[in-house]
Amino acid sequence: MRTYLDCFPCFLNQALRAARIATDDEKKIKRVLDEVGMMLRDIPLDSTPPESGRLIYHKVSEITGDLDPYREIKKESTQKALSFYPYLKSRVEKSSDRLLTAIRIAIAGNVIDFGAYGNFDLSREVDEVLEKDFAVFNYNKFKHGLDKVREILYIGDNAGECVFDKILIEEIKKPVTYVVRDAPIINDATYEDAIQAGIDNVATIVSSGTDAPGAILERCSTEFKKLYLNSNFIISKGQGNYEALSNERRPIFFLLKVKCRVIANNLGVRVGDIILKGNGEE
Amino acid sequence: MRTYLDCFPCFLNQALRAARIATDDEKKIKRVLDEVGMMLRDIPLDSTPPESGRLIYHKVSEITGDLDPYREIKKESTQKALSFYPYLKSRVEKSSDRLLTAIRIAIAGNVIDFGAYGNFDLSREVDEVLEKDFAVFNYNKFKHGLDKVREILYIGDNAGECVFDKILIEEIKKPVTYVVRDAPIINDATYEDAIQAGIDNVATIVSSGTDAPGAILERCSTEFKKLYLNSNFIISKGQGNYEALSNERRPIFFLLKVKCRVIANNLGVRVGDIILKGNGEE
Numbered sequence: 001m002r003t004y005l006d007c008f009p010c011f012l013n014q015a016l017r018a019a020r021i022a023t024d025d026e027k028k029i030k031r032v033l034d035e036v037g038m039m040l041r042d043i044p045l046d047s048t049p050p051e052s053g054r055l056i057y058h059k060v061s062e063i064t065g066d067l068d069p070y071r072e073i074k075k076e077s078t079q080k081a082l083s084f085y086p087y088l089k090s091r092v093e094k095s096s097d098r099l100l101t102a103i104r105i106a107i108a109g110n111v112i113d114f115g116a117y118g119n120f121d122l123s124r125e126v127d128e129v130l131e132k133d134f135a136v137f138n139y140n141k142f143k144h145g146l147d148k149v150r151e152i153l154y155i156g157d158n159a160g161e162c163v164f165d166k167i168l169i170e171e172i173k174k175p176v177t178y179v180v181r182d183a184p185i186i187n188d189a190t191y192e193d194a195i196q197a198g199i200d201n202v203a204t205i206v207s208s209g210t211d212a213p214g215a216i217l218e219r220c221s222t223e224f225k226k227l228y229l230n231s232n233f234i235i236s237k238g239q240g241n242y243e244a245l246s247n248e249r250r251p252i253f254f255l256l257k258v259k260c261r262v263i264a265n266n267l268g269v270r271v272g273d274i275i276l277k278g279n280g281e282e
Numbered sequence: 283m284r285t286y287l288d289c290f291p292c293f294l295n296q297a298l299r300a301a302r303i304a305t306d307d308e309k310k311i312k313r314v315l316d317e318v319g320m321m322l323r324d325i326p327l328d329s330t331p332p333e334s335g336r337l338i339y340h341k342v343s344e345i346t347g348d349l350d351p352y353r354e355i356k357k358e359s360t361q362k363a364l365s366f367y368p369y370l371k372s373r374v375e376k377s378s379d380r381l382l383t384a385i386r387i388a389i390a391g392n393v394i395d396f397g398a399y400g401n402f403d404l405s406r407e408v409d410e411v412l413e414k415d416f417a418v419f420n421y422n423k424f425k426h427g428l429d430k431v432r433e434i435l436y437i438g439d440n441a442g443e444c445v446f447d448k449i450l451i452e453e454i455k456k457p458v459t460y461v462v463r464d465a466p467i468i469n470d471a472t473y474e475d476a477i478q479a480g481i482d483n484v485a486t487i488v489s490s491g492t493d494a495p496g497a498i499l500e501r502c503s504t505e506f507k508k509l510y511l512n513s514n515f516i517i518s519k520g521q522g523n524y525e526a527l528s529n530e531r532r533p534i535f536f537l538l539k540v541k542c543r544v545i546a547n548n549l550g551v552r553v554g555d556i557i558l559k560g561n562g563e564e
Contacts, residue, residue: 005298005308008315013291026287026327033290034323041316045308 001243003049004262008040015056017114018186021073022064032063049243049262050214057185057213068184070114070159077112077160077187078196080122088167091130099146100139102171103255104130107274109164110157110238110257114187117259129257135273142253142276145233151175153231154203155215155245157238159189162197165237169202176203177227183211188240214240217248239263252279283525285327285334286544293325294318297338299396300468303355304346314345331525331544332496339467339495350466352396352441359394359442359469360478362404370449373412381428382421384453385537386412389556391446392439392520392539396469399541411539417555424535424558427515433457435513436485437497437527439520441471444479447519451484458485459509465493470522496522499530521545534561 012033019032036056043052061067088105095101108129111120146152154169154176156162162178169176178199181188189197194205209221215236217225228234234252236245242254242263254277258264264271294315301314318338325334343349370387377383390411393402428434436458438447444460451458460481463470471479476487491503497518499507510516516534518527524536524545536559540546546553 005302005311005315008319009291009295009298012294012319016287016291020287029287030327033287037290037294037319037322040319045312 001048001246001263001266003043003045003047003052004265005045006260006262007049007052008043010260010262011040011043011052011056012036014053014186015060018057018060018069019064022060022066022069025064028064032060035059035063048214048216050212050240051216051219053214053240054185054210054212054219070184070187073114074159074184074187074189074193075196077158078163078193081109081112081160081163081197084122084126085163085167088126088164092167092171099143099171101130102168103139103142103276104132104274106161106164106168106237107255107257107276109161110255112158112160112187113238113259114158129274132274134276135258135269136267136275136277138253138276138278141278145251145253145278146172146174149174149233151177151231152233152235153177153179153227154235155179155208155237155241156189156194156199157241158187159193160187160197161237162189162194162199166197166199166202168235169199177231178203178205179208179215179224179227180205181211181213182207182209182221185211185213188213212240212244214242214244216244248279250279253277254279283330283528283545283548285325285329285331286547287327288542288544289331289334290322290325292542292544293322293334293338296335296468297342300339300342300351301346304342304348304351307346310346314342317341317345330496330498332494332522333498333501335496335522336467336492336494336501352466352469355396356441356466356469356471356475357478359440360445360475363391363394363442363445363479366404366408367445367449370408370446374449374453381425381453383412384450385421385424385558386414386556388443388446388450388519389537389539389558391443392537394440394442394469395520395541396440411556414556416558417540417551418549418557418559420535420558420560423560427533427535427560428454428456431456431515433459433513433515435459435461435509435516437461437490437516437518437523438471438476438481439523440469441475442469442479443519444471444476444481448479448481448484450517451481460485460487461490461497461506462487463493463495464489464491464503467493467495470495494522494526496520496524496526498526530561532561535559536561 015036019029108126111125210219258273297318301311390408393407491506492501540555
């Protein structure tokens with residue numbers, strides 16, 4: 001997905017939010033705004049948003065001196081998500097379609113996103129997404145595709161969300177390779193976050209090779225790209241990965257909650273909608 | 283009022299909104315974002331927001347070639363507001379406290395603000411503000427002050443809103459000088475807009491001498507400053523004038539609807555609150 005005009009004020013907002021988490025020093029935060037403001041002209045409309053997100057969050061780290069402002073928030077998110085695990089599991093147990101319920105849960109976890117949101121109510125979100133209609137629902141294709149393949153590539157998104165992904169991975173019942181960011185960026189899941197969520201008990205964890213907040217292939221490692229090109233069933237979680245991979249032609253299923261107008265317009269849906277979209281499907 | 287960190291993403295958002303109204307040319311709009319982004323570092327935190335607003339909207343005009351992007355919107359706002367006039371007047375007629383109802387109506391008109399809002403529901407707003415509790419309510423001081431003075435200086439805000447101001451001016455029953463912006467800026471009222479609203483039938487219209495979207499005294503004309511310094515009862519409408527005059531020591535009453543978090547925090551109230559605040563009063 002390209003960068004839209006509305007992304008620019010959002011970039012500045014995200015920089016402000018991250019800078020405030022990293023420091024209380026108003027002068028430093030102002031410098032972040034100044035410098036991110038100057039970066040905007042170098043962001044072409046045909047680049048993907050996570051490409052710029054990466055540079056912007058790097059700038060926040062450079063100025064505030066905090067390489068991982070969301071460190072504590074990520075730990076708390078994982079702790080909170082883990083406390084939901086038994087409840088989520090019981091919802092799957094009780095449901096008539098375990099796989100679909102697990103997909104819904106994985107999407108509900110996508111609300112844990114400090115790039116798009118300042119805060120959110122995880123408990124309300126879970127109950128809402130478990131009942132909500134999908135705006136894009138390529139479930140049959142997902143189910144049939146899953147039957148045919150031997151293994152799955154699962155591109156994770158945020159810390160905390162991993163716990164919700166674990167629920168889905170447990171229902172997939174095939175070998176899963178779970179992809180994390182190579183280094184901290186926003187509240188995106190890194191290797192440690194995935195381990196804390198217990199992903200290592202259900203999947204092989206690998207790095208995308210980039211710290212962009214989305215799996216932009218040109219920035220990913222050769223190892224990851226090989227894995228990606230050899231995968232016949234790819235699950236992509238969240239907006240950042242959608243932004244990075246929406247123009248790709250591999251067999252990807254995008255699972256996400258739509259959190260901003262730009263993505264909503266791109267998908268032809270509304271903010272707040274939930275999406276299970278097979279690549280190339282309407 | 284100073285500029286807060288949250289104002290910076292808002293400046294960019296306002297530039298984007300105005301540029302989109304001025305042109306469909308995405309390249310030009312991108313250039314607006316680029317150049318406004320670069321302007322941010324020159325905006326000091328101790329300046330008032332309308333000072334920067336002025337420069338930013340000038341930049342939009344410079345790049346898009348449209349000196350008055352809100353021209354049509356302002357005309358439509360005035361037409362719409364005029365269609366409300368008989369209803370507003372009937373609300374005043376029926377009320378037990380005509381002055382207070384007219385104040386509420388003048389505040390309701392403050393929702394016509396394309397700087398702070400993309401859109402709004404004028405009809406709902408009127409009914410809401412007629413019933414709503416004030417978050418700051420220095421009405422007794424206002425009423426007693428009004429009894430003591432011979433004339434009023436009324437600093438207007440937006441086009442369309444003037445029609446609502448007219449209702450209040452008609453209840454004041456003292457000579458009123460109505461202040462407009464010197465040249466088009468956002469949807470703020472200029473001389474023509476005030477005339478279209480019929481303000482000339484109830485008040486003397488004068489220019490502030492500046493096209494800043496708020497009466498920043500250093501930018502105003504000598505004539506206006508004299509008028510201001512000799513006034514013993516000043517009504518200041520809206521956020522822009524509050525931002526420009528909140529640190530002043532003249533007898534000003536601020537009438538506004540709080541439209542953003544920055545103003546809400548500055549006033550210690552909530553977004554959406556309505557305010558009748560005498561200068562120096564809690």
